[in-house]
Amino acid sequence: MTRQRKRVYIAYTGGTIGMTRSEIGYVPTPGYLASQMESVLELKSEGMPEFVIHEYNPLLDSSNMSPENWVAIAKDIADNYNEYDGFIVLHGTDTMAYTASVLSFMLEGLEKPVVITGSQIPLCEIRNDARDNLITALIVAGNYKIPEVCLCFGDKLLRGCRSIKFSADQLDAFTSPNFPPLGIAGVEIKINWDLVLPPETNKTHTIEVKEIGKYSLATLRLFPGISAEVVENILRPPLIGLVLETYGVGNGPDNNKDLMKALQKATDRGVVIVACTQCIEGAVHLGEYAAGSALAKAGVISGHDMTQEAALTKLFYLFSMGLSVEEVKLQMQSNLRGELTLPPLKQRES
Ligand code: ASP
Secondary structure, X not given: OOOOOOEEEEEEEEOXXXXXXXXXXXXXXXXXXXXXXXXXXXXXXXXXXXXXXXEEEEEEOHHHOOHHHHHHXXXXXXXXXXXXXEEEEEXXXXXXXXXXXXXXXXXXXXXXXXXXXXXXXXXXXXXXXXXXXXXXXXXXXXXXXXXXXXXXXXXXXXXXXXXXXXXXXXXOOXXXXXXXXXXXXXXXXXXXXXXXXXXXXXXXXXXXXOOOOOOOEEEEEOOOOOOHXXXXXXXOOOOOEEEEEEEOOOEOOOXXXXXXXXXXXXXXXXXXXXXXXXXXXXXXXXOOOHXXXXXXXXXXXXXXXXXXHHHHHHHHHHHHOOOOHHHHHHHHOOOOOOOOOOOOHHHOOO
16 A cells, blocks of 8 residues: 655754744743644645654754764664655754755765755744745655755755855845755745756665764864964864865965965875865866965865865765775865866866
8 A cells, every 4th residue: 555645754953943032042942843833734734744753852052063963863864764755854044054064975875855944033933934944844855856965945945065054134044156956945846856966876775874073173264364373273183174265266375485384284294175265156276376276286175166064064074984085185076965066177176
């Protein structure tokens, strides 16, 4: 007998969506979201998938997320992988793009949708975006065979590892500047199937989740006047990887010889330094200006058009796989889950 209604597993990690007011501001409140969802009639209608909610303990404001939490979410999905048609991760918006990115890397061999969502206004408020985001995420997770980690927010369905939170207060808070949305939830939900990755060949139909190690990684945004000393201090051991947010197409202060030396010294000892752009949109091309070539000469590699969130979480993921420094560098510059666009061969930096 075939099952009629699709089944969706909701991993509820916290975030504004289920928060209530307190004297110190909004706080996650155990049990509240599930009880509120009981009263949303649309969630019970025929066309909606069945769902179960696994409420995490403690529920987190996503500002408190750490790599251990990423592993717990990935393992939760892997443990329930065969029982459900799709998965939703309810999450705070502040670090949602990081979790969406890291899950894209961790959930290798995905054949079902994993949809991460949350809201800017909690369900407890009369005017909120929580209800609509929940309904759209449920419909997508239950009915669309998108074998990717996606981020669903407002009217957009974005590739998780391409997403960024770009607005602190708009309801349409997320975008993926270097990749078109996978889908738009307008009058109808329209999926751009040409952009969706093909399902991976996963003979076991299981997901194996590896731990994420406690590696010393960092992000550093260049700014006019940044001193070599500051850079040198950040690059000290035990740091093993850095996302360098460079200017424009991947430029840095090549007239600051001490700063360049600090970068060189770090890459010589095996620190993986990945250049991303500070611009919201566009890609790094280290050879375009002398100010970028100098970074490449110091051993900095290109992060192409990856977001800072994708680059940082990819470093966590790759180091956790126990790869050599050379292999980490190679994979950082390769497209693993649709997180970056490679330029044509002849334009690629070494
Ligand atoms: N601080 C909240 C969080 O990230 C913000 C939100 O969910 O919108 O958990």
